[in-house]
Amino acid sequence: MPQLRTGHWLKGDWHVHSRHSTDTSHNPVGAIIAFAEEIGFDYLAITDHDNHVLGAVADNTWADPDHRSETVQLLYGAELTAPRGHINILSATPYDHQRVFDARDARDWDLLAVKREPGVHFSANHPTTKNHYGYSFDLADSIEIWNKSTWEKNIPAQRIWDDMLLSGRMLGARGGSDAHHGLPPELDFTRPQTLEATANYVGTPTTWLFASERSPAAILEALERCRASVSANPNNPRVELWADTDGDGMMDMMMGDNVQPTGQPIQFEVRLIGGAVPRAPYKVNIIKNRSDFACLPIDRDTQVLRFIDTPLAGERTYYRVEIEGPQSPFPQVPNCTTQSGAMVAISNPLYFNYNPDF
Template identity: 55%
Template sequence: MRKLNIMLGAMLLASTAHAQGVSAPVEPGVWMKGDLHLHSRHSKDTTNNSVGKIIHFAEDEGFDFLGITDHDNHVDGDTAHHTWADPEWRSGRIVLLYAAEWTTERGHVNVFSSHPYDQKLLRSMSDARDVKLIPLRKGLGVHMSANHPTNKDHYGFSFDMVDSIEVWNSSNWAKNPPALLVWDDMLKSGRMIAARGGSDSHHGWPDKPEDRGPLSGERMANYVGTPTTWVYAARRDRQGVVDALTHGHGSISANPRDPRVEFYADLDGDGKIDAMMGDNLRADGKPVTFRIRLSNATIPWAQYQVRVVRDGETFATLPVNASEPEATFTDTPPLGKRSYYRLEVTGPQADYPAVPMAAGRSDTMVALSNPVYFNYDPSF
């Protein structure tokens, strides 16, 4: 029998090292929030969504990073001379990733990088077989992420090619549950693939308030931060964001005012954190204490339900409230067998005044965590 021990109380909330492998000493870092799927006027299917509007909005709302991912096929792969070279692509407050949406006949892939990369070369390889694309990704030194894997432009490449999956696309949660099934299948296969979100927003706001009138549903309900991706970065720069995203050191919330779910593991019950979501540990046949925290909870009366998913199945459901946003449970990961644990949080949606209809479209899904892994082979 699996022993479940639910406790609410004070926790040591530090984080762990960023290497995938066995548990490592705790290292300092910083939580950062952002959006990793956005389109500006350099994508032909947008309205007035200029680079400057996106960045100024994000600055005003306190975001820390952005990936403006214009369609590379709209500019014939020349993103480096469009989005990145746009005079408005600058900020003293937000980390701006070199990014684009690789838009192919076999699906869409977001590319994130801390440095400029050869987007035209990648575009020229759109029809290449996966066996050639995997070394190309490594040669470019970029992070690749499978976009909306089960939607209209579904992902059709090998999941060995990507570092992460967009499991939460836009504020319309109803279209995302199939993506979670795909993600769980990939995790059960032994792949350590991180989860991320992205608003996939294509439409900006009119410059003048008097022109805002009856705006389209997307502009009112889906814009920067719906959903919000959180990362725990070793440093507050481009490489820090990309590394944290790659290693799964982060989670997703419906909007920036919903709780950020944090997930940690204490191997020996000494009260010290040995791993955080995204880390891979060796099971030793002894019980592990898992620690959950909902940070940034802005609704003081809120009651949340945390679903613990073990290897794709429900392991437990824990009640957590905003005034005591912490819980623990214990389980014994099996020896010599891969296993993973991740979290789904449901409850009331926080208002996001800058995008007033967003909360109504996310149903009760509030947040998702990346997994804590056991006995995975990081080289797989």
């Protein structure tokens, strides 16, 4: 049985473009990182398009003298941009991205071998846009279910994620602002900004991760292990999904855990942590095996909801939750709240009777 564990909840953005992507405007690396520091981010991945910098990401984005921070853990990455779609290549340390770029049109089994050489993380970007992820999902370590601030356009991506989960794949979900056109370097919020900067910038959405320590390696591990949830903006509450697997009243199973069900009822617990509009009428949509299981109001005082269900012994089952309600203000990106609609946060799943090697 899983045990309660110590660690840190960390928030950040997995998909941001700087001026080193030639399809961006006034989005310097230093401005992006300064903004992430200002809003209290713990980690950040600047993922410039490799084809726009001729594949030499390491000589541009990573070598930028402003690619540094004393408070934000910076990961190394780039957006693999190929005829079959886009993949965020992510790593805790510098790697030979040119090697991955050169293999972008290879067969999946050949690309898998290239991926394993440096041990990088493949994350499937915006799987339902015109630049959709067109590779095998057996290559992917995670999937971007929330791209940019607008939630409605991401509903098909969520469906693909549910399809992968129902098929037995334990695939971690994340968000990514995919911000291209940002704020000026001086971060003067009183000046007129581009529409994207006021509706979609760093942190819209925000991905929360439960990591064993504050390090790039631990952050990537948490994403791959599905220890994550996504909020529409960094000021929204974080959603957590737990379960009491042995009936002792202690929540010992968290998002990403996989246990063997006994056929006995299990109590689940949904928590909203921080950022909630006081006494707001948040509702919890519970998804079980791709189907709507229940829609329940969360307690307005405790921001906790408990429910009971029985995952059958010998059968594969997953649960995840979505939170709907009012958006918490994000003054630096004021129009993001209207773009996100009622979708406040999404959890990663709890798994029962899954094969972790599949």
